[in-house]
Amino acid sequence: MMKKKYIAIALLLFLCSCGSDDSMSSFSPESATSSSSSEGNIDLNNTLSSSSVAETVQNSSSSRSSFTRFNEKDSVIVDSEGNVYPVVKIGKLWWTTKNSKIRRDGGSCYQDKDENCEEYGVLYSFNEASRGCSFNNGFRIPTKNEFEQLLEAAGESKEERSVNLRSTEWSNGKDALGFSAKEGKYGMVGIAFWSSTMNPYSSYESYFLFITDDSADLYGDNRKRAFYVRCVYKSEE
Numbered sequence: 001m002m003k004k005k006y007i008a009i010a011l012l013l014f015l016c017s018c019g020s021d022d023s024m025s026s027f028s029p030e031s032a033t034s035s036s037s038s039e040g041n042i043d044l045n046n047t048l049s050s051s052s053v054a055e056t057v058q059n060s061s062s063s064r065s066s067f068t069r070f071n072e073k074d075s076v077i078v079d080s081e082g083n084v085y086p087v088v089k090i091g092k093l094w095w096t097t098k099n100s101k102i103r104r105d106g107g108s109c110y111q112d113k114d115e116n117c118e119e120y121g122v123l124y125s126f127n128e129a130s131r132g133c134s135f136n137n138g139f140r141i142p143t144k145n146e147f148e149q150l151l152e153a154a155g156e157s158k159e160e161r162s163v164n165l166r167s168t169e170w171s172n173g174k175d176a177l178g179f180s181a182k183e184g185k186y187g188m189v190g191i192a193f194w195s196s197t198m199n200p201y202s203s204y205e206s207y208f209l210f211i212t213d214d215s216a217d218l219y220g221d222n223r224k225r226a227f228y229v230r231c232v233y234k235s236e237e
Contacts, residue, residue: 070094070137070233080104080134087233088178090153093146094233096139097180099193100124100132107131108226110185120184123226126206129194132229142232144197144207147218151209153177154216161216171213181211184228189213192227 070077076086077096081104085096099121106128109117124132133140142150154161154177166173167180184191190212199205205220208227221227 068137070135070139072235077135077137077139080136085231088180089235090177090179091149092235093142093149094139094235095142095150095179096231097178099184100229100231102132102134104134105131110187116185120182120186121228123186124194124229125226126194126223129227129229130196133231135231137233139231139233141194141196141229144195144218146232146234147193147195147207147209150177150179151216151218154179158215158217162211162214165211165216186226186228192221192225193230194227 072089072094074087076084078084079100079102081102083101085098085100087094088097089095101117101122103117103122107117107122107124109115110120110123122132130141150165151161154164163172163174164176165179165181166175167182168175170181170183173181181191183189186192190210192211193209195207195209195218197207199207199220202220204222206223207218207220210217210219
């Protein structure tokens with residue numbers, strides 16, 4: 001009888017140990033996204049249960065009845081507040097070509113003027129940024145790796161990438177890929193877009209794409225900074 005009791009206790013300890021390992025693994029940066037980037041990616045929307053939800057939904061059938069997969073024949077998408085965005089395919093990635101304008105539960109306008117949100121889009125902190133991609137169709141905040149793919153498609157040098165990503169309305173921009181970046185109004189020269197990727201060497205920095213008159217590259221900055229948002233969808237081709 002005593003032997004059976006010891007076996008039962010050992011089995012219980014084994015099961016508890018397995019459960020603990022599983023719960024911890026869900027918080028590892030590497031498991032947060034299927035991106036090939038080595039940096040960790042986190043859930044920008046605190047209401048989601050996992051940082052991998054957006055990419056999981058995109059690549060597999062969703063159990064949420066409200067989810068509608070993006071139709072790649074469409075030339076525009078509409079966000080949760082009715083704002084319309086043209087989209088363009090660059091490589092295997094679809095990008096919105098206007099800055100997100102969703103203002104529900106977060107975000108701000110440059111100089112607190114509504115007309116600046118309408119003209120340039122909404123400014124988000126890192127923790128607010130996922131709200132700018134509330135399309136519920138597979139579009140989400142791009143990873144650092146996906147911004148790197150965009151830069152690679154735009155050219156070999158920082159200068160060439162800048163010219164090809166900038167709208168023709170901005171200086172000498174050629175807008176060769178249709179990304180149509182316009183100089184934003186938020187207290188600095190150029191425009192910055194949040195990625196979903198944290199800097200693994202800093203407890204307070206995350207990566208963003210920064211485009212100026214003569215450069216386009218990725219940098220890290222404090223997550224409390226306010227930047228714009230573009231959304232991305234990965235083609236199944």
